[in-house]
Amino acid sequence: MPPKVQRALILGLVILGILIAGFFGFRAVFALREFQRHEPPPLAEALTEQIVETDAELIRDWMTIPYISRTYQVHPKILFDALGISPMENEEKSLLQLNEEFFPEMPGIVIELVKAAVKASQLAPAGDVPGTPAAP
Amino acid sequence: MSDFLLTQIINYGAPILGIIVFIGAMGAPFPGTLIVIAVGAFAKQGLLAWHTTGLIALACVVLGDCLSYGMGFYARDTILHRFEKSDRWIKAEDTFNRWGGMAVVWTRFLITGIAVPVNLIAGSSGFSFRRFFLYDLLGEFIWIFGYGGLGYLFGAQWETVSNVLSNISGLTLGMVLLAIGVWLGVRRLKTIESNKTKVPGL
Numbered sequence A: 001m002p003p004k005v006q007r008a009l010i011l012g013l014v015i016l017g018i019l020i021a022g023f024f025g026f027r028a029v030f031a032l033r034e035f036q037r038h039e040p041p042p043l044a045e046a047l048t049e050q051i052v053e054t055d056a057e058l059i060r061d062w063m064t065i066p067y068i069s070r071t072y073q074v075h076p077k078i079l080f081d082a083l084g085i086s087p088m089e090n091e092e093k094s095l096l097q098l099n100e101e102f103f104p105e106m107p108g109i110v111i112e113l114v115k116a117a118v119k120a121s122q123l124a125p126a127g128d129v130p131g132t133p134a135a136p
Numbered sequence B: 001m002s003d004f005l006l007t008q009i010i011n012y013g014a015p016i017l018g019i020i021v022f023i024g025a026m027g028a029p030f031p032g033t034l035i036v037i038a039v040g041a042f043a044k045q046g047l048l049a050w051h052t053t054g055l056i057a058l059a060c061v062v063l064g065d066c067l068s069y070g071m072g073f074y075a076r077d078t079i080l081h082r083f084e085k086s087d088r089w090i091k092a093e094d095t096f097n098r099w100g101g102m103a104v105v106w107t108r109f110l111i112t113g114i115a116v117p118v119n120l121i122a123g124s125s126g127f128s129f130r131r132f133f134l135y136d137l138l139g140e141f142i143w144i145f146g147y148g149g150l151g152y153l154f155g156a157q158w159e160t161v162s163n164v165l166s167n168i169s170g171l172t173l174g175m176v177l178l179a180i181g182v183w184l185g186v187r188r189l190k191t192i193e194s195n196k197t198k199v200p201g202l
Helices: A003-037 A067-072 A076-083 A095-102 A109-123 B002-012 B014-025 B034-046 B050-074 B076-083 B087-108 B112-124 B128-199
Strands: none
Touching: A003 A095, A067 A076, A067 A109, A076 A095, A076 A109, A095 A109, A109 B087, B002 B034, B014 B034, B014 B050, B014 B112, B034 B050, B034 B128, B050 B076, B050 B112, B050 B128, B076 B112, B087 B112, B087 B128
């Protein structure tokens, strides 16, 4: 390998290494801080299966209604009613897909409606079914 | 991409996970680590059975790795023809045969960004398949059950865990590149120095 190419290769590796390490190192510090802010669950609790989630802010766009229903122990009908759509052929769609299909003019509305329905059902006494259908 | 894949996993379970890690092992740029951690959290929710899901994922990812090793193996003749068994190539083969096992294990779960190139190099450099398979199995076992286990333990906080691990993986890759660059630089300086000292003696 000619000396010039060798020098360029070494310099390239060092610069690339510094850039990648710097970029990810910086992000890792922030991620670790974020990680420390969340208290890890106690080991006994962590090893127990099927814990019911209560924090509705953890609902994400990729989740489906049956998944949210299972995770938050909310009947799927409540969630579909809150969106005003039928469960038929919509059970495997993510919240993002539902939003794009039924509320194209209102980005982010589906996730907000679902969060609100989950919170309302957590507040409601057992047996009470909240949620009013919203027209798509 | 990761959102779409996560939706498919919660809809179709372990088989789709197997397909994702298999294609990922062949070189598709899928966020494998994020998915494995998420699957651990899904297992905790009872959505997936951790043992069967883990075993399916392990079998599929190892199969994908073996295929990319195979691609390197069958490209060996072309590579050898190109380098005509030069001293440098022989030296590189020896180095990989000595350190390749460690490279295979570490790139399965920590420096995952260079896992596929390592598979191809292993296949093309004559690294034995039996050794590759055992080291690969060990590394992927750590990846699937170790990272999946973290998802299981941390449950709803899996996104935070995934964020930390993917950044640490990137940091490690940067440090490895930097270390290789410094090592090559030091070697080059030593060669220049030794050439200088040889000249007066001629």
